[in-house]
Every structure is written in structure tokens, then in C-alpha cells.
Amino acid sequence: MRIIWEWLRRWQLSLFEKVILTNSLLLLAEAIAALWVTSHALEAHHFLIDTAFLVAATLLSIAINAFLLRASFRPLFRLLEVIRRVSAGQTEARAEPASADSEVGQLAAAFNAMLDRLEDLRHQQSALILQAREEELRRVSRELHDESSQNLTAVLVYCEILMRTVESLPDRAIAGETRQQLVTSCQQLSELAQRTLDAIRRLSQRLRPPVLDDLGLVAALRWLVEDSRQRFCLPVELTIEEQPLWQRLPPLYEITLFRIAQEALTNVARHARASRAQLSLWLAPAAIHLSIQDDGSGYDPGQRSNGLGLVSMRERAALLGGRLSIDARPGQGTRVEAILPLPALAA
Numbered sequence: 001m002r003i004i005w006e007w008l009r010r011w012q013l014s015l016f017e018k019v020i021l022t023n024s025l026l027l028l029a030e031a032i033a034a035l036w037v038t039s040h041a042l043e044a045h046h047f048l049i050d051t052a053f054l055v056a057a058t059l060l061s062i063a064i065n066a067f068l069l070r071a072s073f074r075p076l077f078r079l080l081e082v083i084r085r086v087s088a089g090q091t092e093a094r095a096e097p098a099s100a101d102s103e104v105g106q107l108a109a110a111f112n113a114m115l116d117r118l119e120d121l122r123h124q125q126s127a128l129i130l131q132a133r134e135e136e137l138r139r140v141s142r143e144l145h146d147e148s149s150q151n152l153t154a155v156l157v158y159c160e161i162l163m164r165t166v167e168s169l170p171d172r173a174i175a176g177e178t179r180q181q182l183v184t185s186c187q188q189l190s191e192l193a194q195r196t197l198d199a200i201r202r203l204s205q206r207l208r209p210p211v212l213d214d215l216g217l218v219a220a221l222r223w224l225v226e227d228s229r230q231r232f233c234l235p236v237e238l239t240i241e242e243q244p245l246w247q248r249l250p251p252l253y254e255i256t257l258f259r260i261a262q263e264a265l266t267n268v269a270r271h272a273r274a275s276r277a278q279l280s281l282w283l284a285p286a287a288i289h290l291s292i293q294d295d296g297s298g299y300d301p302g303q304r305s306n307g308l309g310l311v312s313m314r315e316r317a318a319l320l321g322g323r324l325s326i327d328a329r330p331g332q333g334t335r336v337e338a339i340l341p342l343p344a345l346a347a
Contacts, residue, residue, distance in 0.1 A: 024062045075104040079111065091119060127319050134208070134255060141208035144200050152197040159190040209258075217254040218246050218281075224262055225279060232269035234277060241282035250343050256316045257281070257290050257338070260324070263309045264292035264336045272296025272334060287322070290338040298328045313338070 078096055085093040094115065095108035163186035166179060174182075205211075206227070212220035218240055225236045240246070249257075261279060268277050274296030282289050310326070313336070317324045322340035 023065050027058055027061050027065070075108065079104065079108050082111070086115065091115070091122075123319060126315050130316065130319065138208045141204045141210075144204040144207070145210075148200050149197060149204075152193050152200065155193045156190055156197070159186050159193065162186050163190070212254060212258055216247060217249055217257060220254070220258050221261060221279065221281065224258070224265065228265050228269065228277075232265075234265070234269050234274065236265065237276065237278045239278065239280040239282075243283045245283060245288075245342075246281075253288070253320065253340065253343055256320055256340070257288070259316060260290060260313045260336075260338045261292060263313050267309050268292070268294045268296060268334070272298070274333070284339075286342060288340045288342065290340075291335065292337075293333065293335040295333045298330050298332050298334050 075096075082093050082095045094112050097105070097108065163183055166174070166182045166186065169179065205223075209220055209223055211223050221238060221240065225238045228234045228236050265277065265279070268274050272294050274294035277292065277294040280289075280291040280293075310324075314324045317338050317340060320340050322338060325337050325339070326334065327337075328334040
């Protein structure tokens with residue numbers, strides 16, 4: 001038997017093929033042995049009848065054996081298909097529940113439990129990463145606003161003092177041409193510092209808009225729409241259903257909805273070549289809906305994207321038990337919709 005298994009291993013056969021081939025060889029050997037015995041013990045005119053009967057019985061035994069083995073191995077084949085799907089990136093795939101008493105059923109249950117634990121760990125790690133990212137953005141935004149802005153404001157003050165000092169110097173202390181050069185240089189330095197200060201303030205607001213923490217989601221979306229109009233020259237129509245819930249959303253919901261809207265509008269401005277867009281927020285009976293739609297060039301969802309924007313939006317929605325759907329066709333614009341379950345305070 002060991003020699004047979006070594007011989008089968010060289011053929012690179014599957015487990016099912018090895019078992020069925022081994023059983024078929026055994027049945028065939030038994031049939032040949034029985035035929036040899038009967039050929040010496042029976043009359044000659046019965047030989048053909050006995051031979052035909054033995055061949056039919058052998059073929060029938062092989063067919064029944066193959067059918068039974070295929071039925072027995074079917075749960076294992078399904079489990080193997082699920083493993084291939086998970087390896088291909090479909091992490092939501094799960095093995096079908098089989099009989100809990102069978103070894104394959106226990107293996108499928110253990111595999112599903114392992115996938116569930118891995119999925120929970122992945123969500124926890126993603127939540128920690130996103131939380132750390134938001135905290136870092138908040139810290140950088142605060143430092144830009146507090147330290148860098150204050151330093152540049154001090155530079156503006158010193159430029160103004162220096163310019164006034166130069167202008168107040170008597171004519172005999174400094175030549176008129178030199179005085180004018182110094183005043184012009186101070187004005188240029190002051191304008192440069194002012195432009196840098198404005199750029200830092202805009203960057204600080206984009207990293208973590210203070211309006212989101214101070215006034216909430218609705219005010220932050222209005223600021224985002226205005227920022228898209230100014231920065232990207234993209235007209236955005238904002239539609240928000242009046243709901244008292246918007247004033248009571250948990251911070252995690254607010255930052256998730258805001259970041260999805262921000263990333264979606266950024267993608268529209270950079271890639272869609274759209275002339276306008278629409279941002280909508282409304283409340284369904286059991287979920288919060290956020291929709292971003294444009295009239296741009298769209299894209300083919302079947303093409304693989306190397307960007308992290310869609311991945312980030314999907315991950316943020318999934319962390320709250322929601323989902324992100326994308327309806328896009330080449331030349332017909334794109335619609336991105338995030339659907340989040342109602343928070344516990346509003347359920």
C-alpha cells in the first residue's frame with residue numbers, strides 16, 4: 001500500500017483522485033482474481049457470461065464508489081473553494097455550515113471562527129489606525145494654528161515696526177534711495193509672511209477643520225462645500241434634510257461622514273472632470289445616508305484602482321457597521337453613497 005501511495009504522489013493527484021483511483025485498482029484486482037478462479041472452476045460455455053457479469057459488477061462498484069466519495073468530499077471541496085476566495089481578497093466569504101458531528105463540519109466551523117476573529121482584529125486595528133491618524137491630524141493642525149501662525153504673526157508685527165522705524169529716521173541718517181529700498185523690502189517680506197500665514201491657516205483647516213469640533217457636522221459640510229468651490233472651482237449643491245439628530249451624533253459618526261464627503265469631493269475634483277456635484281445628507285428609517293454625485297466622466301468599476309481613497313472610505317464605513325456603494329459608468333458620472341446604521345442614542 002505504501003508503494004501505491006508513493007506512486008500516486010508522483011502524479012500530483014488530489015486527495016479525492018488518489019482515493020478513487022486506489023479503490024478502483026483494488027476492485028479491478030479483485031475482479032481479475034475472481035475471474036481467474038471462476039475460469040478454472042466453471043464450464044467453458046459459462047465463461048463469457050461470468051466475465052461480462054464480473055466486468056459489469058466492477059464498473060458498477062467503481063461508479064457507486066466514485067458517487068459516494070464525491071458526495072462525502074463535497075463539503076471539503078466547498079471549504080477549499082471558500083479558502084481560495086478568501087486568499088483572493090474576499091474576506092467576507094464563509095464556509096457553509098455542515099454537520100457538526102463530521103470532521104469536515106468541525107473544520108468549517110473552526111475556519112469560520114478563525115476568519116471572524118481575524119476580521120474583528122482587522123477592524124480593531126483599522127479603528128486604532130484611523131483614530132491615531134485623526135489625533136495626529138488634530139495635533140498637527142493645532143500646532144500649525146498655534147505655533148506657526150503665532151510666529152508668522154510676530155514676523156508681520158516686526159516687519160511693520162521695522163518699516164515704521166526706517167520711515168521715521170531723519171534724512172541725514174540714511175539716504176533716500178536706501179530708505180525706499182528698505183521700505184520696499186519690508187513690504188515684500190510682510191506680504192510674503194501674510195501669504196504664508198494664510199496658506200498655513202487653510203492647511204490647518206483642511207487637516208482638521210475647527211468648525212467640525214465646534215459647530216458639528218452640518219456646519220463642517222457647509223464649510224467643505226465652500227472650500228471645494230474656492231479651491232477646486234467645483235460648484236457643489238448641498239442638500240441636508242433637517243433633523244435634530246445632526247446635533248446629537250457621536251464624534252466618530254461626524255468625523256466618518258465628514259471624511260467620506262471630503263475624500264469623495266477630492267476625487268471628483270481631481271479625476272472626474274465634472275462641472276458640478278451634489279452632496280446630500282438624509283435620514284432613513286434605520287440608517288444615515290450620505291450621497292456624493294457628479295456629472296463627470298465616471299470610470300469602469302471593473303478596473304483595479306491603486307488609490308487608497310476608496311479603500312479608506314470603505315474602511316471608515318465598515319468600522320461603524322455600514323457600507324459604501326459606488327454606481328459608476330464611463331461617461332455617465334459617479335454616485336458614491338455611504339449608509340451607516342443609526343447610532344445607539346437614536347436607535
